[in-house]
Amino acid sequence: MSSPRDVVITGIGLVSSLGEGPDAHWQKLAQPGLQPVLETARFAPYTVHPLPEIDWNLQIAKRGDQRQMETWQRLGTYAAGLALDDAGIKGNDELCATMDMVVAAGGGERDEAVDAAILAASESRNDRDVLLNEKLTTELRPTLFLAQLSNLLAGNISIVHKVTGSSRTFMGEEGAGVSAVETAAARIRSGQSTHVLVGGAFQTEHSDMLLGYELAGYLHRGPWKPVWQRAGAEGGGVVSGSGGAFLVLEQREQAESRGRKIYAELGPVVSGRARRSRGELDAEIAGLLNQAAPPNGRLLAMSGASGAHAATSAEKTALDAVEAITARGFSTLTGHMKEAQFPFAVALAALAVDRKAAYPVFDAAAEKPFEGIPARVLATAIGYHQFEGMALVKPA
């Protein structure tokens, strides 16, 4: 039974190493045997999925705006613009001014050259705090701070795309993306919002972004492998990727009255915080699965599994335990996009519902084929370190 306050997806903005936009992603991902785009040299011994070539001017018209951002904010602002365009909201002053926004964000890029110079000088200085003051006061570009602040991705989206109803930024890796989608959906269902821009971006091609994983040894090293096959390989199993995913979520009634194309309906969005050190992860994943998608026939699952050994193995075990589930680990082809991972999973699920077709296997050794039309598609993000979430996407 549909209700006027159902949450439907009317806009999708995607960027990854595979390209940009929902169509390009569908075309690529629907090709059997698609090979990932990999950068193996630049950050060796780590492999990353790099950004494609992007003409920023297409979504960020003013050079001045582009200059105020580093790649992470540009990427998010760009992906947000794609989603707004796709939903027919971009340039519509009234809809933009009443649109709420929840962005999932980490931090922006530091100045690697300044940091490296300070570290190099620290080898011969004992007054390191003074060194820090000396270098930072003279060498930091004043506006770089604004390119680093987590909430300034949302700030830039307001400035560039004029989305000003409200602006909130959630932080906390994959969990931020889960909470962002969950909160946006709850706002629409309760009538607090009519349309919400929600998503995130991750720019992994920066040493600090790799360090964020590697301080706990989470990154995979050595030859690349599909996401399900990294157990036992050198390193921690995560191969990261640059990308962004934004969704326009809208109240069904408003979307229909605007006559917009609806990709899919967003059903339950659920989240959790397993205390993993107490062994709660397996039960948490099973519980979320049951809440988001109680047994009801076949289910395609767009898994955001990161490759991190413990979390990925727990998720695989839980998904494999349900005969009706057919999983696709999309990180095999895009890499892990942290805050953007869950919105990306939801977007891929919505595309499969819209196209009435499942994706071919991304990893023939670990995934089974799915024949026919997927009636329901699950999106998952089990954090590489903490926090878990799932959502069910279904035909509108």
Place this chain on the structure above:
Amino acid sequence: MTNFRDHMGRPIVAVTGIGVVTSLGVGKADNWAALTSGKSGIHPITRFPVDHLNTRISGMVDFLDSSSKGASPLTYELAETAAHEAVAESGLDSGDFGGPLFLASPPVELDWHERFSLYNSDKQDAGAERLLRVARGLKELDIFETTQFGSIADRLADRFGTRGLPITLSTACASGATAIQLGVEAIRRGECDRALSIGADGSATAEALIRFSLLSALSTHNDIPEKASKPFSKDRDGFVLAEGSGALVLESLEAALARGATVLGILRGCGEKADDFHRTRSKPDGSPAIAAVRAALADAGLSKDEIDYVNAHGTSTPENDKMEHLSLSTVFGERIGSMPVSSNKSMIGHTLSAAGAVEAAFSLMTMRESVIPPTINYDNPDPAIVLDVVPNKKRNAEVRSVLSNSFGFGGQNTCLVMAREPV
């Protein structure tokens, strides 16, 4: 019979616990005594050397165990301390809170002291390559945890037994207010009967200070630190970087009364509006701030004449105070000249991510105590800003309702309306 629904049919949200830490001290009692006696917490920086710095004063919290241990540990301790006070006051189980957690906290980065120590523990390679190699050899997760944006909330969730996936958020200087707003909205949606909203900021590192300094945002009145923060004064020259935390236990009025809790105040309305003008400056006509104030009033179901006092954002920057005056005078009209509007920041500085929560805590106390804390250092009024700023000395006054403003870098504006009584 008490009415448990507001003017829009939503559950009324009560405050049943308040906690606060600022440079003035730990807890409501010490803070309130200092605040109402016009005492400043701004002092010379001692946490790190101030060579080469234009600003050498702050409102840092220097008296906690974690004060010298870096931004993440200090932010956690600030949050934990304020939340402990709030939950204890509410009478709820401090280890099994049973509602969601909303934490406003600063973005995290690898601390420079860790960076230096990791880097100098090895000699091979240089720069990022060396750091990455050392990083993957670490056996402990302590440093890693300080770089994960969700870790502080995760620890708090363990500590207080909050329910579900905790939300960590940033809306810059409006963050604390947003954390409260998220709690209010969750209760109104019927998702929970109670929520723990915290704003905490212990990120006053040398690099943070330098970054704000490079944007010309900070006061450089170093000579008499306690005089540096002078909101609405003619010679105001920037904000004073500070640390602190505020925590509120929010509950549906119905649930609070059912368990016999003391209601400390009502969170009546929240309003927000984003600015699309500039990354650090607000739209010259003040329209986003005006819209945020009006949205909060509308959400609260109160007319502009029903607000007794404004707890101003009042940062002491030339830009903010001018814009805040413009927006308040636009909304409140002629009445603004005779309505008390004071800035806690004149005494505690700008606690950034915590500010909205700290100032909500003080707003609630203002109503409960019938005392309005002053705007200190108001010796040289800005003639362009005609406000009753409650200059220099506290004022006894019956305050039934408060508007608390938070306007952030990046254009995120959030306003809260609080009331003393449910109706």
